[in-house]
Amino acid sequence: ARVRRLGQAALIAGQRGESLTRRLTAFAHGDDAPALQTLDAGVLLLGMESRLRALAGPGVDLMIEGPSDPAPARLDPVVFEGAVKALTQNAVDAVDGGGSVAVRLESLPEGGLRLSVRDSGPGMDPELAARAMEPFFTTRDGAAGLGLSQAYAFARQSDGVLSIDSTPGQGAEVSVTLPRAA
Template identity: 65%
Template sequence: MANVGRLAGGVTQDFAALLNVMTSALDMLLRHSDDPDRVRRLGQAALTAGRRGEQMTRRLSAFSQDEDRTLLRRLDLGVLLAGLEGRLRQIAGPGVDLMIETPNQPAPARVDPVAFEAAVIALTRNAVEASNGAGSVAVRLAIASAGDLRLSVRDSGPGMDSDTLRRAPEPFFTTRSDAAGLGLSQAFAFARQASGALTVESAPGEGAEVAITVPLDLTPEGAAGAQPEPSPQEQTRAEPVV
């Protein structure tokens, strides 16, 4: 119940702030409709707030227990990650030594590509923020010995104590005043949707590593037939381990 209350409180505050921006901008727009430049600025402010609300809604929908598995597609995660390099380097900025590693062989898995991209971006942004825009961040995709794909994001930040580590995946929990606290929750939602697992490892002074493992899909390309629903054992794999 405490987590539900925190989630509801975070949603209420964030949406209230966004709605305040939108209503204020629209009110002023109507009052100054004869000033094209001001109308343009106010309209842009309202549009930006609306887009932020839309993005938050998409993130929150990922917490639903009945994710739409029809969105899953057999894709090479190495290719997807390589395609995100420019975006990730933009997030990292000039002060962070960003390393991106992909396997030198195909890395197919059944994922929602939009959710994968959102999870990678969220984890990279978290890592950059934890490093205060300096130090190093490593984003690695590898084929694990167990036959899974492992995506990990490690930062050289200050790390987390045991209490922070335990609460890290909670929606809207954050140690930063300027962050929404949805990064790890978003990554956890992606792992759950893909029948995978999320782990967080950290200690004070040793940085942090968040890893997502998803099953390697060895189904031959072009194979027909619907994918079966995951078994109860597979569904439990998505529980976060911290």
């Protein structure tokens, strides 16, 4: 089963390259519509594992977990990957080179999918969490403030919802809940 999923990940990597080329061409012609496809989000996440581990670095305990069953969703694979990387980067930045980050994709009992990224960082108070999705809003020097807004845009594009669960001193969890594709 793992070999089959790795084969699917390789196929999806090729499709991701095709999608990126198509999006760049569309952008060059002034048509930047999303390229939604029905894909297995779990396979996409598995295909990103080595890049996410490199992003986290050696000081961060990174856990990546996907569902054991297929996780079909209507999404743009390039935008999905960008959102996962942005959420993971935010979590890695929050733990400041040490601590834990968990990236999970799970099937929900009511039929949807939930992608969540949880960190053991300092967390956010309600006022900060309320502003965190604003483009260019950041609390870090030198940061662009686009990570959560990028993930929020992905959620909206995929007919999903982004939520932030955080308490100061207890880390943060950012979740994107998506409808399961037929």
